[in-house]
Amino acid sequence: MLTINNITVDFGGVKAVDNVSFSFQDRELLGLIGPNGAGKTTLMKVITGTVKPTSGSVSLDKSNLNGKAPYLRIRAGIGISQQIVHPVNSMTVLENVTFAAGHSKTDQVFLSLFKTNRAIEKEEALNLLKMVEIEDVADEKPENLPLGYIKRLELARALALKPKLLLLDEPLAGLNQSEAERLSNTLLKLNQQGQNIILIEHNLTEVVRICQRLVVIDNGKKIGEGEPKTVMNNPVVRTAYLGRS
Amino acid sequence: MGYEISLLTIMGISVIGALSLNMILGFCGQISLGHAAFLGIGAYTSAMLTKAGIPFLLALPAAMLLSGLIGVIVGFSSLRVRHDFLAITTMGVSFLFTGLVRKQEFLGGEMGIAAIPDPGYGKVGFMLFVFGLAIALTLFSLYIKRSWMGFTFDTVADDEDTATLLGVNVSGYKLMAFALGTAFAGLAGALYAHNVKFIDPESFGFIESITILSMVVIGGTGSVWGVISAAVVLSVFPLWFQFIDDYKLLVYGGLLCAVMLLSPEGVSSLVVKLFNKIFKREKAIHVNN
Numbered sequence: 001m002l003t004i005n006n007i008t009v010d011f012g013g014v015k016a017v018d019n020v021s022f023s024f025q026d027r028e029l030l031g032l033i034g035p036n037g038a039g040k041t042t043l044m045k046v047i048t049g050t051v052k053p054t055s056g057s058v059s060l061d062k063s064n065l066n067g068k069a070p071y072l073r074i075r076a077g078i079g080i081s082q083q084i085v086h087p088v089n090s091m092t093v094l095e096n097v098t099f100a101a102g103h104s105k106t107d108q109v110f111l112s113l114f115k116t117n118r119a120i121e122k123e124e125a126l127n128l129l130k131m132v133e134i135e136d137v138a139d140e141k142p143e144n145l146p147l148g149y150i151k152r153l154e155l156a157r158a159l160a161l162k163p164k165l166l167l168l169d170e171p172l173a174g175l176n177q178s179e180a181e182r183l184s185n186t187l188l189k190l191n192q193q194g195q196n197i198i199l200i201e202h203n204l205t206e207v208v209r210i211c212q213r214l215v216v217i218d219n220g221k222k223i224g225e226g227e228p229k230t231v232m233n234n235p236v237v238r239t240a241y242l243g244r245s
Numbered sequence: 246m247g248y249e250i251s252l253l254t255i256m257g258i259s260v261i262g263a264l265s266l267n268m269i270l271g272f273c274g275q276i277s278l279g280h281a282a283f284l285g286i287g288a289y290t291s292a293m294l295t296k297a298g299i300p301f302l303l304a305l306p307a308a309m310l311l312s313g314l315i316g317v318i319v320g321f322s323s324l325r326v327r328h329d330f331l332a333i334t335t336m337g338v339s340f341l342f343t344g345l346v347r348k349q350e351f352l353g354g355e356m357g358i359a360a361i362p363d364p365g366y367g368k369v370g371f372m373l374f375v376f377g378l379a380i381a382l383t384l385f386s387l388y389i390k391r392s393w394m395g396f397t398f399d400t401v402a403d404d405e406d407t408a409t410l411l412g413v414n415v416s417g418y419k420l421m422a423f424a425l426g427t428a429f430a431g432l433a434g435a436l437y438a439h440n441v442k443f444i445d446p447e448s449f450g451f452i453e454s455i456t457i458l459s460m461v462v463i464g465g466t467g468s469v470w471g472v473i474s475a476a477v478v479l480s481v482f483p484l485w486f487q488f489i490d491d492y493k494l495l496v497y498g499g500l501l502c503a504v505m506l507l508s509p510e511g512v513s514s515l516v517v518k519l520f521n522k523i524f525k526r527e528k529a530i531h532v533n534n
Contacts (some may be wrong), residue, residue: 002266048410074412086407088400099400100411109417112393161412 001026001196002047007056009220010043016042017053018091024165025197029191030195031211031228032200035240040126042082044169048080060165073222075107081154083200087142093153094138096205097125100160122195127154132186147174152183165196172203180218184210187219204241216240249438250368252484257375258436259480261470263460264382265429270458270522271467272395273422275323276332279339280457284311285449286342287431288438289352292361297434301364301439308435309428316427327405339454343446357445361438375436382429386457386469389425398422403469451496460499463504465511475512 002024009017017039024030034040045051047058049070058065065073074080084175088096099106106112129135132152142150151171168187168199172180184206191197191210201207207214208228216224216231219241224231232235266280287308294304322334346352352360366374389395398419400408405415438444456479464475479497485492508515 050409070409071412074410080410082410086404086410088407088534090403099396102393102396103412106397106413109394109421112397113389115393116388116391118393118396130431157411158274162285169345 010054034217077164079158259355262433263476269426272398278336279452281449282342283427283430284434287434289436312431320423346446465513470512471513
Protein backbone atom coordinates (compact mmCIF):
# COMPACT_ATOMS: atom_id res chain seq x y z
CA MET A 1 0.00 0.00 0.00
CA LEU A 2 2.63 2.55 1.13
CA THR A 3 6.21 2.09 0.01
CA ILE A 4 9.14 4.06 1.40
CA ASN A 5 12.00 3.54 -0.99
CA ASN A 6 15.61 4.52 -0.06
CA ILE A 7 14.61 7.81 1.58
CA THR A 8 17.46 10.10 2.61
CA VAL A 9 16.97 13.54 4.14
CA ASP A 10 20.11 15.63 4.43
CA PHE A 11 19.85 18.86 6.45
CA GLY A 12 23.06 20.68 5.47
CA GLY A 13 25.33 17.69 5.96
CA VAL A 14 23.36 16.13 8.83
CA LYS A 15 21.47 13.04 7.70
CA ALA A 16 18.15 13.08 9.57
CA VAL A 17 17.03 10.03 7.57
CA ASP A 18 19.61 7.79 5.94
CA ASN A 19 18.53 5.45 3.14
CA VAL A 20 15.43 4.09 4.88
CA SER A 21 13.13 1.66 3.07
CA PHE A 22 10.08 -0.25 4.25
CA SER A 23 6.65 -1.04 3.00
CA PHE A 24 3.26 -0.96 4.67
CA GLN A 25 0.80 -3.78 4.08
CA ASP A 26 -2.94 -3.38 3.83
CA ARG A 27 -4.90 -3.45 7.15
CA GLU A 28 -1.73 -3.21 9.21
CA LEU A 29 -1.07 -1.35 12.46
CA LEU A 30 2.64 -0.61 12.09
CA GLY A 31 4.74 0.92 14.85
CA LEU A 32 7.53 3.27 13.78
CA ILE A 33 9.76 3.60 16.82
CA GLY A 34 13.18 4.84 17.81
CA PRO A 35 14.90 7.02 20.42
CA ASN A 36 14.46 10.82 20.45
CA GLY A 37 15.99 12.44 17.37
CA ALA A 38 16.04 9.15 15.45
CA GLY A 39 14.32 10.70 12.42
CA LYS A 40 10.79 9.31 12.83
CA THR A 41 8.95 12.63 12.60
CA THR A 42 11.15 13.69 9.66
CA LEU A 43 10.17 10.48 7.90
CA MET A 44 6.51 11.20 8.66
CA LYS A 45 6.95 14.67 7.17
CA VAL A 46 8.49 13.13 4.07
CA ILE A 47 5.35 11.00 3.69
CA THR A 48 3.04 14.03 4.05
CA GLY A 49 5.27 16.14 1.79
CA THR A 50 6.13 18.89 4.26
CA VAL A 51 9.81 17.83 4.07
CA LYS A 52 11.36 17.05 0.68
CA PRO A 53 13.71 14.06 0.66
CA THR A 54 17.23 14.50 -0.71
CA SER A 55 16.77 11.18 -2.48
CA GLY A 56 14.35 8.29 -2.59
CA SER A 57 10.65 8.00 -3.22
CA VAL A 58 7.32 7.53 -1.46
CA SER A 59 4.41 5.83 -3.18
CA LEU A 60 0.85 5.17 -2.12
CA ASP A 61 -1.08 2.45 -3.92
CA LYS A 62 1.74 2.30 -6.51
CA SER A 63 1.28 6.01 -7.32
CA ASN A 64 4.47 8.04 -6.77
CA LEU A 65 3.87 10.89 -4.29
CA ASN A 66 7.18 12.67 -4.99
CA GLY A 67 6.57 16.23 -6.17
CA LYS A 68 2.95 16.20 -4.99
CA ALA A 69 1.92 19.11 -2.74
CA PRO A 70 1.06 18.12 0.86
CA TYR A 71 -2.65 18.88 0.45
CA LEU A 72 -2.81 16.60 -2.61
CA ARG A 73 -1.23 13.77 -0.60
CA ILE A 74 -3.92 14.25 2.05
CA ARG A 75 -6.54 14.14 -0.68
CA ALA A 76 -4.87 11.00 -2.05
CA GLY A 77 -5.70 9.27 1.24
CA ILE A 78 -3.19 10.16 3.96
CA GLY A 79 -4.50 11.43 7.28
CA ILE A 80 -2.19 12.75 10.00
CA SER A 81 -2.36 13.55 13.67
CA GLN A 82 0.72 15.58 14.53
CA GLN A 83 3.09 15.30 17.47
CA ILE A 84 2.52 18.95 18.40
CA VAL A 85 -1.23 19.40 18.38
CA HIS A 86 -2.68 22.04 16.05
CA PRO A 87 -6.41 22.40 16.55
CA VAL A 88 -8.15 25.35 14.86
CA ASN A 89 -8.59 27.40 18.02
CA SER A 90 -11.17 29.81 16.62
CA MET A 91 -13.58 26.89 16.10
CA THR A 92 -15.29 24.55 18.54
CA VAL A 93 -14.26 20.91 18.82
CA LEU A 94 -17.32 19.92 16.75
CA GLU A 95 -16.56 22.51 14.06
CA ASN A 96 -12.95 21.28 13.84
CA VAL A 97 -14.12 17.76 13.02
CA THR A 98 -17.07 18.93 10.88
CA PHE A 99 -14.67 20.89 8.68
CA ALA A 100 -12.47 17.84 8.13
CA ALA A 101 -15.53 15.68 7.42
CA GLY A 102 -16.49 18.10 4.64
CA HIS A 103 -13.19 17.73 2.75
CA SER A 104 -15.05 16.70 -0.41
CA LYS A 105 -16.91 20.04 -0.31
CA THR A 106 -13.74 22.09 -0.19
CA ASP A 107 -11.60 20.42 -2.85
CA GLN A 108 -12.79 22.81 -5.59
CA VAL A 109 -12.12 26.36 -4.42
CA PHE A 110 -14.77 28.10 -6.54
CA LEU A 111 -17.46 25.45 -6.12
CA SER A 112 -17.12 25.53 -2.33
CA LEU A 113 -18.92 28.90 -2.50
CA PHE A 114 -22.11 27.19 -3.62
CA LYS A 115 -22.16 24.61 -0.82
CA THR A 116 -23.69 25.58 2.51
CA ASN A 117 -25.25 22.49 4.06
CA ARG A 118 -23.26 21.06 6.98
CA ALA A 119 -25.84 18.70 8.48
CA ILE A 120 -24.34 15.40 7.25
CA GLU A 121 -20.79 16.42 8.16
CA LYS A 122 -21.95 17.55 11.61
CA GLU A 123 -23.56 14.18 12.24
CA GLU A 124 -20.42 12.37 11.06
CA ALA A 125 -18.33 14.59 13.32
CA LEU A 126 -20.53 13.86 16.35
CA ASN A 127 -20.18 10.12 15.73
CA LEU A 128 -16.40 10.46 15.56
CA LEU A 129 -16.34 12.50 18.76
CA LYS A 130 -18.35 9.72 20.41
CA MET A 131 -15.88 7.15 19.08
CA VAL A 132 -12.92 8.97 20.63
CA GLU A 133 -15.00 9.70 23.75
CA ILE A 134 -14.95 13.50 23.76
CA GLU A 135 -18.52 14.25 22.67
CA ASP A 136 -19.13 15.99 26.02
CA VAL A 137 -16.83 18.86 24.97
CA ALA A 138 -18.18 19.19 21.40
CA ASP A 139 -19.13 22.86 21.88
CA GLU A 140 -15.94 23.88 23.69
CA LYS A 141 -13.05 25.74 22.09
CA PRO A 142 -9.89 23.56 22.01
CA GLU A 143 -7.84 26.19 23.85
CA ASN A 144 -9.94 25.50 26.98
CA LEU A 145 -9.22 21.76 26.95
CA PRO A 146 -6.45 19.59 28.44
CA LEU A 147 -3.94 17.89 26.15
CA GLY A 148 -5.61 14.47 26.37
CA TYR A 149 -8.79 15.86 24.82
CA ILE A 150 -6.94 17.72 22.07
CA LYS A 151 -5.02 14.55 21.15
CA ARG A 152 -8.36 12.80 20.74
CA LEU A 153 -9.71 15.75 18.77
CA GLU A 154 -6.75 15.45 16.39
CA LEU A 155 -7.45 11.75 15.98
CA ALA A 156 -11.15 12.39 15.26
CA ARG A 157 -10.24 15.11 12.78
CA ALA A 158 -7.78 12.87 10.96
CA LEU A 159 -10.38 10.07 10.82
CA ALA A 160 -12.96 12.51 9.44
CA LEU A 161 -10.81 12.75 6.31
CA LYS A 162 -11.57 9.03 5.78
CA PRO A 163 -7.89 8.31 5.09
CA LYS A 164 -6.65 5.11 3.49
CA LEU A 165 -3.64 5.44 5.77
CA LEU A 166 -3.60 7.17 9.14
CA LEU A 167 -0.27 8.54 10.41
CA LEU A 168 -0.20 9.16 14.14
CA ASP A 169 2.78 11.00 15.56
CA GLU A 170 3.01 10.34 19.31
CA PRO A 171 -0.72 10.37 20.03
CA LEU A 172 -0.08 8.98 23.54
CA ALA A 173 2.50 11.61 24.56
CA GLY A 174 1.44 13.59 27.60
CA LEU A 175 -1.27 11.10 28.57
CA ASN A 176 -1.22 9.11 31.82
CA GLN A 177 -1.08 5.30 31.59
CA SER A 178 -4.84 4.74 31.86
CA GLU A 179 -5.57 7.45 29.24
CA ALA A 180 -2.86 5.98 27.00
CA GLU A 181 -4.34 2.51 27.37
CA ARG A 182 -7.83 3.77 26.49
CA LEU A 183 -6.59 5.61 23.41
CA SER A 184 -4.51 2.57 22.37
CA ASN A 185 -7.62 0.42 22.62
CA THR A 186 -9.45 2.89 20.38
CA LEU A 187 -6.61 2.61 17.83
CA LEU A 188 -6.67 -1.17 18.03
CA LYS A 189 -10.45 -1.17 17.48
CA LEU A 190 -10.06 1.15 14.48
CA ASN A 191 -7.44 -1.14 12.97
CA GLN A 192 -9.64 -4.18 13.54
CA GLN A 193 -12.37 -2.31 11.62
CA GLY A 194 -9.96 -2.06 8.67
CA GLN A 195 -8.16 1.25 9.27
CA ASN A 196 -4.51 1.26 8.15
CA ILE A 197 -2.35 2.94 10.80
CA ILE A 198 1.32 3.91 11.16
CA LEU A 199 1.98 4.76 14.77
CA ILE A 200 5.03 6.72 15.93
CA GLU A 201 5.19 6.30 19.68
CA HIS A 202 7.54 6.26 22.65
CA ASN A 203 5.18 4.34 24.91
CA LEU A 204 6.69 0.94 24.12
CA THR A 205 4.31 -0.97 26.39
CA GLU A 206 1.36 0.13 24.28
CA VAL A 207 3.25 -0.14 20.99
CA VAL A 208 4.22 -3.75 21.65
CA ARG A 209 0.69 -4.50 22.85
CA ILE A 210 -1.23 -3.19 19.85
CA CYS A 211 1.11 -3.17 16.82
CA GLN A 212 1.46 -6.14 14.49
CA ARG A 213 4.85 -5.09 13.17
CA LEU A 214 7.57 -2.60 14.11
CA VAL A 215 10.11 -0.60 12.15
CA VAL A 216 12.92 0.77 14.33
CA ILE A 217 15.01 3.81 13.39
CA ASP A 218 18.10 5.15 15.13
CA ASN A 219 20.30 8.05 13.97
CA GLY A 220 18.29 8.17 10.74
CA LYS A 221 18.99 4.52 9.86
CA LYS A 222 16.65 1.55 9.97
CA ILE A 223 18.02 -0.87 12.57
CA GLY A 224 15.18 -3.36 12.88
CA GLU A 225 11.92 -4.55 11.40
CA GLY A 226 9.51 -7.33 12.22
CA GLU A 227 7.14 -8.77 14.81
CA PRO A 228 7.20 -6.57 18.02
CA LYS A 229 8.54 -9.03 20.58
CA THR A 230 11.25 -10.31 18.22
CA VAL A 231 12.29 -6.77 17.33
CA MET A 232 12.43 -5.68 20.97
CA ASN A 233 14.71 -8.63 21.74
CA ASN A 234 17.07 -7.62 18.92
CA PRO A 235 20.40 -6.62 20.62
CA VAL A 236 20.91 -3.69 18.21
CA VAL A 237 17.48 -2.29 19.09
CA ARG A 238 18.05 -2.81 22.82
CA THR A 239 21.39 -1.01 22.56
CA ALA A 240 19.77 1.92 20.76
CA TYR A 241 17.15 2.25 23.49
CA LEU A 242 19.06 1.29 26.61
CA GLY A 243 22.67 1.94 25.64
CA ARG A 244 23.44 -1.76 26.22
CA SER A 245 22.19 -5.07 24.82
CA MET B 246 -30.30 68.04 1.32
CA GLY B 247 -27.61 67.76 -1.37
CA TYR B 248 -24.94 67.55 1.32
CA GLU B 249 -26.72 64.73 3.17
CA ILE B 250 -27.12 62.78 -0.08
CA SER B 251 -23.43 63.20 -0.84
CA LEU B 252 -22.62 62.09 2.72
CA LEU B 253 -24.77 58.98 2.44
CA THR B 254 -23.24 58.12 -0.95
CA ILE B 255 -19.72 58.35 0.51
CA MET B 256 -20.90 56.20 3.41
CA GLY B 257 -22.18 53.52 1.01
CA ILE B 258 -18.93 53.54 -0.99
CA SER B 259 -16.93 53.26 2.26
CA VAL B 260 -19.02 50.26 3.30
CA ILE B 261 -18.22 48.54 -0.03
CA GLY B 262 -14.52 49.39 0.30
CA ALA B 263 -14.34 48.13 3.90
CA LEU B 264 -16.28 44.92 3.16
CA SER B 265 -13.93 44.24 0.26
CA LEU B 266 -10.88 44.39 2.54
CA ASN B 267 -12.77 42.31 5.11
CA MET B 268 -12.87 39.44 2.59
CA ILE B 269 -9.08 39.38 2.43
CA LEU B 270 -8.15 40.31 5.99
CA GLY B 271 -11.22 39.39 7.99
CA PHE B 272 -12.27 36.18 6.29
CA CYS B 273 -8.96 34.76 5.05
CA GLY B 274 -6.53 36.39 7.49
CA GLN B 275 -4.26 37.95 4.85
CA ILE B 276 -2.96 41.36 5.85
CA SER B 277 -3.13 44.04 3.16
CA LEU B 278 -1.78 47.54 3.73
CA GLY B 279 -2.21 48.66 0.13
CA HIS B 280 -5.91 48.12 -0.43
CA ALA B 281 -6.59 51.66 -1.66
CA ALA B 282 -4.44 50.88 -4.72
CA PHE B 283 -7.16 48.48 -5.90
CA LEU B 284 -9.81 51.14 -5.40
CA GLY B 285 -7.51 53.31 -7.52
CA ILE B 286 -7.26 50.71 -10.28
CA GLY B 287 -11.06 50.48 -10.38
CA ALA B 288 -11.44 54.26 -10.30
CA TYR B 289 -8.95 54.90 -13.11
CA THR B 290 -10.34 52.04 -15.23
CA SER B 291 -13.92 53.24 -14.97
CA ALA B 292 -12.94 56.91 -15.44
CA MET B 293 -10.90 56.17 -18.57
CA LEU B 294 -13.50 53.88 -20.08
CA THR B 295 -16.46 56.21 -19.51
CA LYS B 296 -14.45 59.15 -20.84
CA ALA B 297 -13.81 57.03 -23.95
CA GLY B 298 -17.57 56.63 -24.35
CA ILE B 299 -18.08 53.20 -22.77
CA PRO B 300 -21.37 53.09 -20.80
CA PHE B 301 -21.06 53.33 -17.00
CA LEU B 302 -22.72 49.94 -16.46
CA LEU B 303 -20.10 48.26 -18.66
CA ALA B 304 -17.23 50.21 -17.13
CA LEU B 305 -18.11 49.00 -13.63
CA PRO B 306 -17.58 45.26 -14.30
CA ALA B 307 -14.45 46.09 -16.31
CA ALA B 308 -13.10 48.01 -13.31
CA MET B 309 -13.84 45.04 -11.05
CA LEU B 310 -12.24 42.62 -13.48
CA LEU B 311 -8.99 44.56 -13.84
CA SER B 312 -8.72 45.17 -10.07
CA GLY B 313 -9.43 41.50 -9.44
CA LEU B 314 -6.84 40.36 -11.96
CA ILE B 315 -4.14 42.59 -10.51
CA GLY B 316 -5.33 41.51 -7.06
CA VAL B 317 -4.64 37.88 -7.96
CA ILE B 318 -1.14 38.83 -9.14
CA VAL B 319 -0.50 40.59 -5.82
CA GLY B 320 -2.14 37.62 -4.10
CA PHE B 321 0.66 35.43 -5.43
CA SER B 322 2.98 37.26 -3.05
CA SER B 323 0.83 35.94 -0.19
CA LEU B 324 1.82 32.44 -1.28
CA ARG B 325 5.48 33.19 -0.67
CA VAL B 326 5.35 35.48 2.36
CA ARG B 327 3.19 35.68 5.45
CA HIS B 328 2.18 38.08 8.23
CA ASP B 329 4.53 41.07 8.62
CA PHE B 330 6.36 40.31 5.35
CA LEU B 331 3.05 40.28 3.50
CA ALA B 332 2.15 43.58 5.19
CA ILE B 333 5.34 45.16 3.85
CA THR B 334 4.81 43.69 0.38
CA THR B 335 1.25 45.03 0.14
CA MET B 336 2.42 48.40 1.49
CA GLY B 337 4.85 48.40 -1.43
CA VAL B 338 1.91 47.86 -3.80
CA SER B 339 0.35 51.08 -2.50
CA PHE B 340 3.51 53.11 -3.21
CA LEU B 341 4.00 51.36 -6.53
CA PHE B 342 0.49 52.35 -7.63
CA THR B 343 0.81 56.04 -6.75
CA GLY B 344 4.38 56.17 -8.12
CA LEU B 345 3.36 54.61 -11.43
CA VAL B 346 0.17 56.62 -11.96
CA ARG B 347 1.97 59.90 -11.20
CA LYS B 348 4.32 59.30 -14.12
CA GLN B 349 1.72 58.29 -16.70
CA GLU B 350 0.55 61.17 -18.86
CA PHE B 351 -2.35 59.20 -20.28
CA LEU B 352 -3.65 58.72 -16.72
CA GLY B 353 -3.40 62.44 -16.05
CA GLY B 354 -0.13 62.19 -14.10
CA GLU B 355 0.04 64.33 -10.94
CA MET B 356 -2.98 66.33 -12.10
CA GLY B 357 -5.30 63.33 -12.15
CA ILE B 358 -8.45 62.93 -14.21
CA ALA B 359 -11.19 65.54 -14.05
CA ALA B 360 -14.68 65.78 -15.54
CA ILE B 361 -15.43 62.09 -15.11
CA PRO B 362 -18.81 61.45 -16.79
CA ASP B 363 -21.88 61.40 -14.58
CA PRO B 364 -23.70 58.02 -14.58
CA GLY B 365 -26.89 59.96 -15.29
CA TYR B 366 -28.98 58.69 -12.37
CA GLY B 367 -29.19 62.04 -10.57
CA LYS B 368 -27.78 62.47 -7.03
CA VAL B 369 -30.54 60.52 -5.28
CA GLY B 370 -30.55 57.84 -7.96
CA PHE B 371 -26.79 57.37 -7.68
CA MET B 372 -27.02 57.20 -3.89
CA LEU B 373 -29.71 54.51 -4.15
CA PHE B 374 -27.57 52.65 -6.72
CA VAL B 375 -24.60 52.70 -4.30
CA PHE B 376 -26.86 51.59 -1.43
CA GLY B 377 -28.19 48.72 -3.53
CA LEU B 378 -24.66 47.53 -4.26
CA ALA B 379 -23.63 47.94 -0.60
CA ILE B 380 -26.63 45.85 0.51
CA ALA B 381 -25.88 43.21 -2.15
CA LEU B 382 -22.26 43.01 -1.00
CA THR B 383 -23.38 42.75 2.64
CA LEU B 384 -25.66 39.82 1.76
CA PHE B 385 -22.88 38.23 -0.30
CA SER B 386 -20.43 38.61 2.61
CA LEU B 387 -22.92 36.99 5.00
CA TYR B 388 -23.48 34.20 2.49
CA ILE B 389 -19.73 33.56 2.14
CA LYS B 390 -19.49 33.15 5.91
CA ARG B 391 -22.20 30.46 5.78
CA SER B 392 -20.66 28.63 2.83
CA TRP B 393 -17.93 26.00 2.84
CA MET B 394 -15.69 28.62 1.25
CA GLY B 395 -16.15 30.78 4.35
CA PHE B 396 -15.56 27.75 6.61
CA THR B 397 -12.29 27.11 4.74
CA PHE B 398 -11.29 30.77 4.92
CA ASP B 399 -11.71 30.54 8.73
CA THR B 400 -9.35 27.54 8.85
CA VAL B 401 -6.75 29.19 6.60
CA ALA B 402 -6.93 32.41 8.66
CA ASP B 403 -6.39 30.44 11.87
CA ASP B 404 -3.52 28.16 10.79
CA GLU B 405 -2.38 27.65 7.19
CA ASP B 406 -0.25 24.60 8.01
CA THR B 407 -3.12 22.83 9.73
CA ALA B 408 -5.41 23.70 6.81
CA THR B 409 -2.90 22.08 4.43
CA LEU B 410 -2.87 18.89 6.52
CA LEU B 411 -6.66 18.85 6.30
CA GLY B 412 -6.36 18.69 2.51
CA VAL B 413 -7.03 22.37 1.84
CA ASN B 414 -5.55 24.00 -1.24
CA VAL B 415 -4.41 26.98 0.84
CA SER B 416 -2.91 28.84 -2.14
CA GLY B 417 -6.15 28.53 -4.10
CA TYR B 418 -8.25 29.88 -1.25
CA LYS B 419 -5.87 32.77 -0.58
CA LEU B 420 -5.94 33.75 -4.25
CA MET B 421 -9.73 33.52 -4.25
CA ALA B 422 -9.89 35.88 -1.25
CA PHE B 423 -7.60 38.33 -3.03
CA ALA B 424 -9.60 38.05 -6.27
CA LEU B 425 -12.95 38.71 -4.56
CA GLY B 426 -11.68 41.42 -2.22
CA THR B 427 -9.78 43.38 -4.84
CA ALA B 428 -12.59 43.09 -7.42
CA PHE B 429 -15.03 44.65 -4.95
CA ALA B 430 -12.40 47.26 -4.07
CA GLY B 431 -12.36 48.08 -7.80
CA LEU B 432 -16.13 48.52 -7.63
CA ALA B 433 -15.82 50.91 -4.68
CA GLY B 434 -13.12 52.87 -6.51
CA ALA B 435 -15.22 53.15 -9.67
CA LEU B 436 -18.22 54.41 -7.68
CA TYR B 437 -15.97 56.91 -5.91
CA ALA B 438 -14.67 58.23 -9.24
CA HIS B 439 -18.17 58.79 -10.62
CA ASN B 440 -19.32 60.34 -7.36
CA VAL B 441 -16.60 62.98 -6.97
CA LYS B 442 -15.90 63.31 -10.74
CA PHE B 443 -12.21 63.86 -10.10
CA ILE B 444 -9.41 61.47 -9.12
CA ASP B 445 -5.68 61.79 -8.65
CA PRO B 446 -2.99 59.40 -7.34
CA GLU B 447 -3.21 60.83 -3.82
CA SER B 448 -6.90 59.81 -3.58
CA PHE B 449 -5.68 56.19 -3.34
CA GLY B 450 -2.47 56.54 -1.38
CA PHE B 451 -1.18 54.85 1.75
CA ILE B 452 -3.28 57.04 4.07
CA GLU B 453 -6.46 55.87 2.32
CA SER B 454 -5.32 52.26 2.71
CA ILE B 455 -4.88 52.83 6.44
CA THR B 456 -8.31 54.47 6.60
CA ILE B 457 -9.95 51.36 5.11
CA LEU B 458 -7.83 49.12 7.34
CA SER B 459 -9.01 51.10 10.39
CA MET B 460 -12.64 50.45 9.44
CA VAL B 461 -12.02 46.69 9.33
CA VAL B 462 -9.86 46.45 12.44
CA ILE B 463 -11.94 48.81 14.58
CA GLY B 464 -15.18 47.16 13.47
CA GLY B 465 -13.79 43.70 14.08
CA THR B 466 -11.92 41.68 11.44
CA GLY B 467 -14.27 39.14 9.97
CA SER B 468 -17.43 40.65 11.48
CA VAL B 469 -19.63 41.87 8.62
CA TRP B 470 -21.88 44.02 10.83
CA GLY B 471 -18.92 45.33 12.85
CA VAL B 472 -17.08 46.40 9.71
CA ILE B 473 -20.20 48.05 8.27
CA SER B 474 -20.77 49.99 11.52
CA ALA B 475 -17.16 51.15 11.62
CA ALA B 476 -17.25 52.14 7.93
CA VAL B 477 -20.43 54.17 8.50
CA VAL B 478 -19.05 55.98 11.55
CA LEU B 479 -15.50 56.52 10.29
CA SER B 480 -16.58 57.73 6.85
CA VAL B 481 -18.98 60.39 8.08
CA PHE B 482 -17.18 61.62 11.20
CA PRO B 483 -14.42 63.43 9.26
CA LEU B 484 -17.13 65.13 7.19
CA TRP B 485 -19.23 66.11 10.20
CA PHE B 486 -16.38 67.24 12.41
CA GLN B 487 -13.68 69.30 10.73
CA PHE B 488 -11.10 68.61 13.46
CA ILE B 489 -11.30 64.85 12.79
CA ASP B 490 -10.64 65.51 9.12
CA ASP B 491 -7.72 67.79 10.04
CA TYR B 492 -6.22 65.20 12.40
CA LYS B 493 -7.45 62.11 10.51
CA LEU B 494 -4.25 60.09 10.90
CA LEU B 495 -3.96 61.01 14.56
CA VAL B 496 -7.57 60.05 15.29
CA TYR B 497 -7.53 56.83 13.28
CA GLY B 498 -4.11 55.89 14.65
CA GLY B 499 -5.31 56.52 18.19
CA LEU B 500 -8.45 54.48 17.61
CA LEU B 501 -6.43 51.61 16.13
CA CYS B 502 -4.11 51.60 19.16
CA ALA B 503 -7.06 51.76 21.57
CA VAL B 504 -8.83 48.85 19.87
CA MET B 505 -5.66 46.76 19.76
CA LEU B 506 -5.11 47.34 23.48
CA LEU B 507 -8.69 47.05 24.73
CA SER B 508 -10.37 44.63 22.31
CA PRO B 509 -8.07 43.22 19.61
CA GLU B 510 -11.03 41.48 17.98
CA GLY B 511 -12.68 44.85 17.33
CA VAL B 512 -15.55 46.84 18.75
CA SER B 513 -18.11 44.27 17.55
CA SER B 514 -16.52 41.65 19.80
CA LEU B 515 -16.61 44.11 22.72
CA VAL B 516 -20.32 44.75 22.12
CA VAL B 517 -21.06 41.00 21.98
CA LYS B 518 -19.12 40.43 25.22
CA LEU B 519 -20.99 43.28 26.96
CA PHE B 520 -24.32 42.00 25.66
CA ASN B 521 -23.57 38.49 26.90
CA LYS B 522 -22.50 39.84 30.28
CA ILE B 523 -25.68 41.90 30.73
CA PHE B 524 -27.89 39.12 29.35
CA LYS B 525 -26.31 36.50 31.61
CA ARG B 526 -26.63 38.79 34.65
CA GLU B 527 -30.32 39.40 33.92
CA LYS B 528 -30.82 35.67 33.38
CA ALA B 529 -29.09 34.94 36.71
CA ILE B 530 -31.33 37.51 38.50
CA HIS B 531 -34.38 35.95 36.83
CA VAL B 532 -33.34 32.43 37.93
CA ASN B 533 -32.62 33.61 41.50
CA ASN B 534 -36.05 35.29 41.68
